[in-house]
Each structure stands twice: as C-alpha cells, then as structure tokens.
Amino acid sequence: MIQALEKIVGRDGVLATPEDLAVYSYDGTFAEGRPQAVVLPRTTGQTADIVRLAARERIPLVARGMGSGLAAGSIPATGGGIVVCFTRMNRILEIDTVNAAARVEAGVVTADLQAAVERKGLFYPPDPSSIRHATVGGNIACNAGGPRCLKYGVTGNYVLGLTVVLADGRVLQTGGKPIKDVTGYNLTALFTSSEGTLGLVTEALLRLVARPRYAMTALAEYDSLEDASRSVNAILSEGIVPATLELMDQTAIACIEEAMHLGLAADVEASLIIETDGSDQQAVLGEIEAAGRICREQGARRVKVAETEEERAGLWRARRSISPSLARLAPNKLGEDITVPRSAIPGIVRKLRAISAAYGLPVVIFGHAGDGNLHPNILFDGRDPGQREKVERMVGEIFGAALAVGGTLSGEHGVGVLKRPYFEAALGPVSVAVQRSIKRALDPLNILNPGKMFAD
C-alpha cells in the first residue's frame, strides 16, 4: 500500500514511520487513533487516485487539515486506514475582486486566506478561534463558526461551490460564482458539515464581502447573568446586529484576570464583549452606543467602550486568552459546544453550574451568546480515572440539558467520535436513518471516515 501511495504522490508525500504516525494520531482532543499511513496529495487528481486505491483495497480514508478539530473527527476511529492530509494543497488559486469570490485549495490556513483577501479590501468573515492553525477544508467539514458569525453567518454561508472527490474517485463540482443558484439539490450544503464522511473536499469557491472599515468594541459587566442574557435579546430586538456578542461567566473572567491582570472586577457574575462594525463610522459608533445604553437599561453595572485600538485589542486578548488560561487551573479540559435557543441561556447556565457543583469539577462557561452557542469547559485531571469517569457523565448531563430546552450537541465543532453516542438522542431515529441512507448512497463501501457521526 505504501508503495502504491508513493506511486501517486511521490516518496515525500507518504509518511509511515512510527514517529510520523504518532503525530497524526491526535487532533485538538484527548482522543487517539493511529493510521497505517499518512498521504499528502498536491492535487485533486492525486486525491482521486488515492480514493480509487482505497476503494479497491477497502481501506478507510480520514481527511485531515491542521488537526485542530475538537470532536476527534480527523483521526482514525476504526484503527488503521490512511489519513489524507491536505496541508500541501494550500494555494489561493484566485481572488476575484469584482465578483467578491476566492477559489482556494482545501489546505489553505483560514488566517492566511483572511489576510490575502483583506489586502485586496475584501473580507472573509468566519473566524473560528483556531483560525491560525485550521484549514478552510476543516472549517467546511465542520461548518465552523466563530465570534463574528452572529452578524456574518458561519462558514457554510460563504461556500459558493466545492470540488469533491467522491468515494469511487469521481470528481464532483458543485455551485459556482453566482450568488443565487437553485438548480438542483443543494449539494454544496450537504457536503459542508459532512465531516469527511461523504467525500473529500479538495477545493472551495468562497463568497467574500467588503471589508468593514470601522469597528467599536465594548465590555459590559453584570451582577447577574440573567441581566447579561436579557441584554443580548434586547440588543438584537432593537435591530442592532453586532458583529459579536460574547458571554463570559464569573469563572471565565476570574481565569482571564488571574492570567492577564487586566483589572477585570472579580465579583461580576457575567460580562459581554460587544463589537459593532461596518463601512459607516457614525453608524458603527451609533450602534455601540445604543448597545451600551441597552446593556445599562438591562442592569449592567458598568459599560466600557474601548476608546483606543489598544484598549480594543486588550478586550479581544482577554477573550482569546480564556482557553489557554484554563490550563493554569487543571491539567486537562474538555470544551463542549452546545447550542440552545437564545432564551434558554440563563437556564442552561444555571444547569451547568448545578452539574459542576454535583460532580465537584469546575465548568467554565463562555461563548457566542448571540447565537446561543456556549462552550462549557470541564476542568479535570486526566490522570485520575475517577475524574475521567465523572467527566463522561457530566458530558452526558450537559447534552441532556441542552436537548431538553430544544438545543443541540454542536454549533461549530461537529460530531466526530466524541458526540457519536449522543447523535441519535439529539436527532431522533428517522433523521439518523435518512442520514444513513444518504451515506450508503454516496459511500456504499463505507471507506470515508468510518466510525464518525453514526454509532456503527
């Protein structure tokens, strides 16, 4: 098999030493799955040859970008198989400024794409936290989001078309540069968020927008999480759509303060980071002021609008430091990704606190409150089997709580291996049966990322 792969991609395109395989056995989680080989194609044609080889030999294929996934979706679940890593397909093939579209290979790092289009006055909004170490292909596989997705929408809202290698090696083109297209089934949307189980995405045509010229950021601090949560709905109800509306609970704020000494008040129960942006400076200013007024009306103790670019950067540094700063508190963390209807946020946060108290492990809560997408992070010590077992039960309770209020398992990370046990509880047997029938129709040999999503 190694020789057959080398024949397709050249000797330097195949990795199979124990050391190399170890590197590709992990993603952004604690899960592990070792492949038999890693192959790094440089073209769609090479990818199609790899898939035909795998189909002939019935070898599982796992698509992978930078391996930053948070659901164990890009490591082999079934043992063995070939990891198809797209990091060498990282070219930006075209930036079409007139039609505001970019054609890229799947392995381009999202931050690199953003920088390239911004140099041309354009803007690619999706901004997952992993933006500097995640690929567009991975973002598409999970339909990644990010703070800015409140105003701008998620990755899927920017995918105009895809080049996909199907399970038998045929190459499918979907979509095109026209913004509107209702000719046939929406295959672009079907392959987006399919986590590499229906085909291997090798290229994407992405929609761009004009780069917003102005942005204003504010921090609102609350004595009550309910007030913070109500502010989110009140802002949106007034027709203000901030670029971001990020929530942090007391534990998250304490974490940041301990790590960064920004002078955040330790006794606030919740904070919102609000950012407005656009092409009209007065409108952007007007919106941040209106949002601040609404926050105060809803009970914010203090609202501080960043007055300099430095203050603004400081607020975002604080937000981005949550995840890394958690490492100071415990050896391990498990970051979940539930979404709930916005109105359910106060209730779900109370429930998360109750779960934390019942098991005696801290749960730090932050996330994209405007979208109802929260990231409860359980802090624990993975060396302690008792704590690991507790974490497993806590995750089950967290998902149960989200589903009970009409929420779901994942807003931007995907199902992968980790949420597989909860998949049918979240979607119901009919939905799972329909999805399985689509999977069987497009991948009858089950060679594309087997063992993901479906509990098979």
Added chain:
Amino acid sequence: MIQALEKIVGRDGVLATPEDLAVYSYDGTFAEGRPQAVVLPRTTGQTADIVRLAARERIPLVARGMGSGLAAGSIPATGGGIVVCFTRMNRILEIDTVNAAARVEAGVVTADLQAAVERKGLFYPPDPSSIRHATVGGNIACNAGGPRCLKYGVTGNYVLGLTVVLADGRVLQTGGKPIKDVTGYNLTALFTSSEGTLGLVTEALLRLVARPRYAMTALAEYDSLEDASRSVNAILSEGIVPATLELMDQTAIACIEEAMHLGLAADVEASLIIETDGSDQQAVLGEIEAAGRICREQGARRVKVAETEEERAGLWRARRSISPSLARLAPNKLGEDITVPRSAIPGIVRKLRAISAAYGLPVVIFGHAGDGNLHPNILFDGRDPGQREKVERMVGEIFGAALAVGGTLSGEHGVGVLKRPYFEAALGPVSVAVQRSIKRALDPLNILNPGKMFAD
C-alpha cells in the same frame, strides 16, 4: 382511490370533478398536467396517511401550494397522480419574539406571514414577487428569492427546521430554534429547493430578524447599461449592502412608462432601483446618499432619491408593474431566471439583445442585478407555432449564454419540468448522478413529483 383519500381527509378534502382537476392542471407557466385527484390535507398525520396510500398503490404525488410556480414544478409531469395541495394547512403556529422564530404550516401565504410577524416588530425578509399568492412551502421547495435577498439572503437562509413526510410516510424533523447547528448532515438545506422530489414539507420553523425601521429608495438612470452594471459592483465594493439593487433595461422601462405614465425618460438605456434600510435613520440616509454618489461617479445621468413615502411607493409600483405591463405588448411571455456572476451582467445583456434581434422577438430584461439574477422575458404569440418553436430555441440559447459565463439556469424559480432538458448541461453528469443516487435513496419508488428536475 378517491374513497381511500376521502377516508383520510374527509369528503370535502378531495377534489375530482373535471372542473376542479382543470384548475389544478396549471401553475404560473403555460404548461399543463392533469391529476387524477386533488387532496387537501389539514395535518401532517393526514399527509403521512396519503403518502402511505400512494406508496402502496405506486401513485405519483405532486406537492402544491398556491400554484404560482414558474417552472411547472407543481403540476403532474407524468400524467395522472395525486396533487397534494397544502392551502388548508395555513396556520401560523407560533411567533417566538424572544428567539425571533416562527413556526408555520406549509400552506401559509408568505405575505400573511410577513404581516403577522411585522405586527410583532419582527421581519421575514424573503419577498418573491408572488408573495401574495405563494405559500411558504412553495418558497421552500424552490428556495425562492426576491429583490430584498441581496442584503437579506434567500428563503433557505431563513429555514431553521422542517417537518417532512418522507416517501414511505415516516415523519422527519430537521433543525430547531438554535441558530447554529452542525449536528449531522444539513438535511434542512437538502430538502429546501428539492422541489417536492425528496419529501413533502408540512411545517417550517423560520428565522426572523428585527424589522428595519427606516428605508430610502432611489432611481438611477443611465445612458449605458455598462455604467449601470459597473455601479452595482462599485456600490457593493464600498461595503454598502443595499436591501435591493434592481436593474431594468430600456424595453422594461418603456413598458412601464407606456402602462403607467410615470414620466420615466424613454431614452435611458438602463435604470437601477436602489433601496437601503436599517434601524438607524442616519445610516440609512448616509447609505442611499453614498450609493447615489457612486452611481453618478459611474456615469448615471440622473439619480433621484424618493423624498416622500408616496414617491417611494411609486418607484416600487413601477418595478412591480413590469410583469403585468408586458401583457400589453404580446399575448404570451416566457420569463426566465438565469443567474450569472455579477461581472458578466453587461455581456449577458448584450447577448440577450443579440438573441432577441436574431429571432425577431422582444426580450425584456429586468432583475436582481446585485445577485446577478436576471429575468429575461420573451414576448410572443403562443397561437403561432412558428413563434413557439422560436421561443424554445431562444430559451436554449439563453441558457447556453448563461452557462458559458459561469452562470446557471435558475436563481429562484427552480428546475421543474421546463428546465429539465438543460439540467445535465448545467450541472454535469457527476452532479446529476449524485443527485439521482440521493433521490433513489430517499424515494426508491419514485412517487414524489416524478418527471421533475431529472430527465427520466
């Protein structure tokens, strides 16, 4: 069969007289297809019973709302079969103001939904021209658009979840109130725009936004279509996203003027209707002024911003009168729905004029220029077989021209029967094969709207 249907929906829910069947043999096109019976369910349960009956007896089912479709998608294509008409399922089940969502039955008229949510300060943006005589279910089946979709997106961007009766009578629920959801395949998007070929949509959960409080409208008149087209790109490139950017060519303008005597200059080659909207009056005004300035910079002869609500209504009356006013010029019209990359608009308009000149039949051009979605309307006399044959060849050339510049067959009407012959040319054999395999997986007996989309 009639008796079996009556047992499910009651005697008043089945129509089978020749007069009734004649009514349901047409949609918004010149095509005709007569059903054996029309059934009007009142619930999802009745719909499921109808589908089970049809599956047992292998009877084709054609879903229908108000029958305003423009691709012959809601009339039987294969002769006979049952039309399942959802006009009695027209209840608005819930308007959730906190989460900005509405749950409706498939048969609710889109304008009724809009009025109901606007009374609560919310907004459902999709605005197909047929809004007063089209249903939400039909809009979902075709992923309908409209002028406002430039800023707000098409119907599919507002579908949070669906209740779908599958081909074997099982009931599928997709999605939910959370805005972000990446748990499993995007079935909501797959069923949206599937034109009743994969399942019967009986209910929808729709996303709403805050109602914009201010709107400004301007008319820009040009001596050159190229200048009008360039203005569209220049406006969007500056980061201004108007709610609408509608283009009308000289023939369309002449048509309106002849019908309505609004004082539109007969010698302008193209006009744009631009509307900005939002919650901040100054920003809305600033945007329309900036758009007007850009239009002048790009060569507009005159830009007139409507200063009163009456002037504004007049501009929209003009735009909406295009289609009806065409009836004064010729007994028949065929309205197409091509989309092209925005940059290709001037070229495609020149090509459409050349086709018109070559065949000696007028082609009126108007549409949603910001989206690249144009509606070339061929005017002809259907009593003349020679003209009918010409129209057929012209349609083929129009689609060929759109595909040649990276465009496609339909931006908001769907494929139905009328565009079926061009389906594979537009999408290629691999895409069609993938779509067929999904169709077979979900409707193995081919009872759901057979003879649509696929040339089978």
